[in-house]
Amino acid sequence: MALSQLMEQQKSYYLTGATRGLDFRLAQLKKLKQAIVERESDIIQALRTDLNKGEKEAYAFEISIVYQEIAHVIKHLKRWMKPKKVKTPMTHSGSRSYIIPEPLGAALIIAPWNYPFMLAIDPLVGAIAAGNTAVLKPSELAPAVSAVMASILRAAFEPHYIAVVEGGVEESHALLEQPFDKIFFTGSVAVGKIVMEAAAKHLSRVTLELGGKSPCIVHDDAHLKLAAQRIAFGKFSNAGQTCVAPDYLFVHRSVKSKLLAYLQEAIVSFYGSKPLQSPDYGKIISRRHYERLRHFLNEGKVAIGGLANDLSLQIEPTVLEDITWEMPVMQEEIFGPILPVLTYDSLEEVIGRIQARPKPLALYVFSEDKKVQDTLLERLSFGGGCVNDTLMHFGSTHLPVGGVGESGMGSYHGEMSFHIFSHMKSILKQTTKFDIPFRYPSSKIGLKIIRRLTKP
Template identity: 90%
Template sequence: MTISQLMDQQKRYYQTGSTRGLAFRLTQLKKLKQAIVERESEIIQALRTDLNKGEKEAYAFEIGIVYQEIAHVIKHLKRWMKPKKVKSPMTHSGSRSYIIPEPLGAALIIAPWNYPFMLAFDPLIGAIAAGNTVVLKPSELAPAVSAVMTSIVRATFEPQYIAVVEGGVEESRALLEQPFDKIFFTGSVAVGKIVMEAAAKHLTRVTLELGGKSPCIVHHDAHIKLAAQRIAFGKFSNAGQTCVAPDYLLVHRNVKDKLLAYLQEAIKSFYGDNPLLSPEYGKIISRRHYERLRHFLNDGKVAIGGLADDQTLQIEPTVLENIKWDMPVMQEEIFGPILPVLTYDNLDEVVGLIQARPKPLALYVFSEDKKVQDVMLEQISFGGGCVNDTLMHFGSTHLPVGGVGESGMGSYHGEMSFHIFSHMKSILKQTTRFDIPFRYPSSQIGLKIIRRLTKL
């Protein structure tokens, strides 16, 4: 079956209305969960093969988040689907107003390679909950996970409802030529622009989950040891290949040396004396990405780590100091286990430095002072983040995740996932027991009444 034929098949199936009922949607979500439960060990092994993820990280960052999302959606879906009654203005006397969620139709989900299971199935849950058909495109850079996901989907759903298209750039290009009703893309800014350009030809709605250089600010009053532990967790999980990982540190000059000492201590406690031998430490997804990261090791001075293995495609958790803003490591999202450190003297300096650059996907601030926290949260635009932690906002079904500006558009997770795959249809039901004559051109006092009512 060609991609065009698959598109036509999904469009026809959607038009039958089969995907719209609450019972159908709940059944599909439960089927998906059961299929994942039955193949959990295969998913974990595939994540080990593609990214060298340990079992704990694979479950916590990929499978567990998907289970949590399914449970949350099942619990709340009935309420989300109900028409919502809203107020009607006085000019609409006698009417009742509603907002009715309806599915968009056929959705395309293009998943990345860094969290290849979670970032494919998490938006899939939202698309199913909203009543759409779906074509899922996994990343070819994570072939083991792609194969398991394809097997799960094909064993669980009919292709006219949920289908998987594997492949590389050619297949992605062919999919983007199709008139989907929704495209959900997670990946780089450069590819996000290609996706948006393709979507524009069909006026297709898009959600773009992109990235950027997410700053992590450590003020002098922070709990430094705990900050180091949480920063090391956020930066070096998945070998730094996380879109919301801290990309660089802005540390108050007075606590820089103390923070670096605690970072070294945290890295050792996580991965031992030789992280490259740790079963809990990941690898870089491909040689091309590995070589790109290796070049960054030439910037500044290595303060922690710095070793690399050309055979296993691994780079130690590395911290760089003596960094300048014009160095290559500061010109693009790192997306690897390399953490540049820059210092500052006052908060105005921090705000100015971050505001001068594209809006990041995440921001993290470590400080015990609420005024410091408020300055960062109010004066800097970013997608989402944490105060005194890293990454953890992403794992909450109650917090929408998404970017702003170059870091993306649209948010998902929990109820927001339902909304981004839905159209909120506005309906006004007007009474026939009486009419409102002042709205008609023939009314002599119509304008006077409208002026009075609209100024109340």
């Protein structure tokens, strides 16, 4: 089917009003969940094929998050859909004001390869909850997951409601030429700019989930052993291919040696003394990305790890020291299991360095001092993050996830996913029992009354 024909079918089906009712939306969300439950083992196997994710990581990072999202949306959707009554000013006496959520129409979701199932289905849940039709474009770099998702969604839904378009860059460009009412994109900054440019031609609403170099700050009073475990978890899960992973470590000079020793312990605890032989340690998604990461291993000095396997496309959890801000490893998002370490002596140095760079998607602070925590959280701009942990904010249905500046625009998860796929329509219902004559041009005292009612 031609994409223009698919677009016409989805728009026509949306205009029937079939997707708008609460019962319909809830039924589709339950159908989606059941379809995933029935194919859970196939999804886990596909994640193993594309990224060598073990069963625990695949379930915890990809499938369980989707289950939680669906359950949360089903529980709260009735309340979210209700018209919300808001206050009315004195100048509007006799009227009532409401905000009514309505679907945007046809949505396009372009998913990435690093969490190819969760980052495709999670926004789809929001699109369904808000009453839209949707076209899902999975990443061609994760072909096994793409095929399973396509099979699941095509079996569960008719294409005029939920469709899947597989393929590569050519298919993505062709989709972006269609007049979608909403585009949700997760991926790189460079491609995000292309998506936004294409959306501008149709004035389509856009949510961009991008990335950037997310700092992890470890102050001199941090609980170092626990910090090391949580940093290793956040950085080396999925072989570092996580948009909110700590991109670099900014550690107080006085505790650097201790922290690196604990990091070494944590890596061995997680993956053994030879991580490349661990059956559940992830691989790099493609040869091109692997070769890009290999070049970083030549920068600074390897403090931990450093080995790579050209056949399996794997790189050990690696920590680099003697790093400078000018090195290539500090100029682009790493998106792999390589962690550069820089040191600082004062918080002002930390703040200055981070403020001089594009705003990151995430930021992590390890400190026991509330004043240190509050200073960094207040003065640094970033999408979201954690104090004394990494990644975990992403898994909460109560916390919106999204970037700022080059790390993206718009947030989703939970209620925010419902909002980004909805238009909040403002309605004022006016009484006919009486009129307000002072607003009309013929009123002699109208200006006097308006001034009195709106006096600053």
